Amino acid sequence: MKRVEDNNRLQMMSSDEKGIETENKEQSWKPFFHLLRSVKLPWALIIVCTLVNLLQSQLGLLFPQYTEKIYAGDFSREIAGTAVAVVLGKALCMAVYQYVGRYTSHLNQMRFQNYIWRKLSRLPLSYFEKHEPRDLISRNTEDTLTVGEFLSYGISRILSTVYGFAGAFILIFGYDWRLAASMAVCLPLCYIVGVIAGRYYFKMNNRLQGKLADMTRYFSAVLPYITLVKLFGQENREEKNGEDWIERYYKTSFCNTLVSTAVSFATTMTTVLQTLVIILMGVWLVRDGSIDIGDWIAFYMYANMLNNSFTIIMNIWGELKRNQGCCARIAAVTGIPAEENPGTLGAGEISGDMEFRNITFAYHEKKVLDNVSFTVPYGKMTAVVGPSGAGKSTILHLAERLYTPDEGQILWGQKAAGEYELHSWRRAIGYIPQDAQLFAGTIRENIMQGVTGDIGEEQVRRAAMQADALEFIESFEKGFDTEVGENGTKLSGGQRQRIAIARALLMNARILILDEATSNLDAEAEYAIGQTLKELRKDHTILMVAHRMDRVKDADQIIVMEHTRIQGSGTHEELMQSNELYRQMVDLQAERIAV
Ligand SMILES: Nc1ncnc2c1ncn2[C@@H]1O[C@H](COP(=O)(O)OP(=O)(O)OP(=O)(O)O)[C@@H](O)[C@H]1O
Ligand SMILES: [Mg+2]
Structure with a gap:
């Protein structure tokens, strides 16, 4: 509205x-x-x-x-x-x-x-x-x-x-x-x-x-x-x-x-x-x-x-x-300065933990993260949970370097983010946003969006299969050549999200950052993405924002966010024991499912 x-x-x-705008x-x-x-x-x-x-x-x-x-x-x-x-x-x-x-x-x-x-x-x-x-x-x-x-x-x-x-x-x-x-x-x-x-x-x-x-x-x-x-x-x-x-x-x-x-x-x-x-x-x-x-x-x-x-x-x-x-x-x-990009290191071969160290960040005046610190261990799955508006997606935006923290820094492989060349940093991260955006074009063009160089049909199909998108893509008359419409409006929310996952996978990124959609997904798609994640975590570092608590149960680490701060962290079992907010969220979801 x-x-x-x-x-x-x-x-x-x-x-x-309003007149005619002149800055x-x-x-x-x-x-x-x-x-x-x-x-x-x-x-x-x-x-x-x-x-x-x-x-x-x-x-x-x-x-x-x-x-x-x-x-x-x-x-x-x-x-x-x-x-x-x-x-x-x-x-x-x-x-x-x-x-x-x-x-x-x-x-x-x-x-x-x-x-x-x-x-x-x-x-x-x-x-x-x-x-x-x-x-x-x-x-x-x-x-x-x-x-x-x-x-x-x-x-x-x-x-x-x-x-x-x-x-x-x-x-x-x-x-x-x-x-x-x-x-x-x-x-x-x-x-x-x-x-x-x-x-x-x-x-x-x-x-x-x-x-x-x-x-x-x-x-x-x-x-x-x-x-x-x-x-x-x-x-x-x-x-x-x-x-x-x-x-x-x-x-x-x-x-x-x-x-x-x-x-x-x-x-x-x-x-x-x-x-x-x-x-x-x-x-x-x-x-x-x-x-x-x-x-x-x-x-x-x-x-x-x-x-x-x-x-x-x-x-x-x-x-x-x-x-x-x-x-x-x-x-x-x-006259507006371009995005800062003073770094020279390539992030392509990076293998190490990603660390958020004392991050404070505000959109304009509004503080969204206040002295947030945690580590995303290499090869493991880290999940971020918390109420709506807690700042979960913002953490992912900062990880992608879409914004720069006001205080503190992000490190990867023990080097500050600013030391890496911006585009190589972003290419090293497969980002699947909460509201998966697609370009007007075919499914194939969208999946290949983030890659440069020659990509074979086989690789595109494999990425689609891993993202559990192959079946619905092939059910379309034109398959991978189906036009998705402006911002992907001809596809359902779940289909869009799975194409975004395939796109991120094809980039062969070092780390996958997934912002789980709060809505859009039907039970089948939910299940399919859950299975996809299970497969992906075998050979990827994953940082994901989750809204479904059953999705995070077996994560290696869960970060609980509440209004700009980290309220607790640990495994599901640890948090169930020690963290009231986490327990409440799990119980609430269990009640909802029961209803
Ligand atoms: N681009 C922006 N400009 C200004 N404020 C923003 C912007 N994006 C988010 N915010 C504000 O920052 C706060 C945190 O937003 P964020 O998207 O990180 O929340 P979230 O934890 O991901 O919530 P949800 O679970 O609903 O996705 C919110 O209060 C939101 O209104
Ligand atoms: Mg969000």
Whole structure:
């Protein structure tokens, strides 16, 4: 039900509270330049793109001068030919700019994505607990697309626009100072209207994006848990919730349309006003004989150019801010240090006891293990038991080095865990988690997940057989080629767990760490896994968390955990004699079975 509660909580949060996430609240250009230094970008192409675009602007500046001459009656071949060449050259530049820009944009995005992806897979697990996959995906898709485009089209457009604007501004003063002055007076008005309109538009757009994000968040929080909605008969409630989110989004969207229409009307009116001034002034000056019609037409063309460039320049700030935000979001991922891995020793051939020495550990603020010490003897079976939430699975997470203890250390073969290379350490451990996770793919791919190098069909079958999975795998029409669905949803809990066992066995690990599922297993699967364990302990060191007390009776050592601490340890017989909690757990389970 947790997700549905989350949704309610989600509903209570205003979208402004959540907004669009940026971890770097204080935005600076540091992440942008850091990314430029870290990612190998196609600079030669970016420069080509910029130069071609600058050339296009230069040709744009030349064209009115030839038009002016033609209007003044110069129909010479040279003038007409150059005018045509200028127009064709401009079109060619535009085509090259589009093509090279698009290509560069894809390359940029690909390089950013590879860079983020390489970083992501090496981040500590704690990072993924704090960030939703959706958010990480959007950094690697939408944000990289924006920055990739900015570095191809964006920068060259900014430079060529500023160049065109400056050129047109200088040139119009070469005509008639009164025309130029009237234009110069209009520009600040356009600027003021543009700034005010831009600010409103930016705000409204942000709000709209926030509402869209909320709506998407709601749908993706509910849909994967639709079974829960049905089980608790919440269809009507969720239908209403969904409609509320949709309505909120569309209300904001209508408001946004109103504002953007008003904004666009205001900016159009300033342009109309400016054009009117130029036309009226032009008519007056031509009548007056101060300028000829050719000059006036050239001036008019430059004024238009100035206007267009000005509109683009007005948007540059928004574009820069958007890219700054994207870079900050990307840098918030890439700037996180990867999992620590200073060790150099290989753990492949290790044979010795694994020792937990004075381990204290907290997830964020919550202390889960407090000065825990015990040894997992080589070649023996150690079982950890205790009430729910005692910290049993956490011990296994630390053994896998998914987290690092806050105090104390784990040793293996009398050497500290940190001395071993992380990946070789993990490969030396066959870990079967409480909630066995599978990748979308075939059963074979899942069983072979942890192995590198050539693995024969025979080995895969043997691992499946040892895990008591062969029978059910072969009962499927496609056998080992059966697709398990996303997170193995096409398999039962017991089947998933047995595939996870086969996967761990195929790794030929030095130690097997098994977190027994609390649920999922039917009596038959329970029995089968019990038998599997019996076989495995003959030639494996096993550390297992057990929830069924009958499973641990013949373990070589049993650790009893209670709320962050070890309450006792020993064999079943010893603990039955000396440990009240253990005795209670055994009695409770016996009662349950009797009932
Ligand atoms: N990733 C996490 N972030 C924050 N707290 C966590 C996390 N994982 C576990 N906890 C908390 O740590 C405590 C110990 O959890 P742990 O999973 O080790 O218990 P457990 O003994 O395995 O319980 P169970 O028998 O139910 O599987 C619990 O209170 C749990 O809420
Ligand atoms: Mg657990």
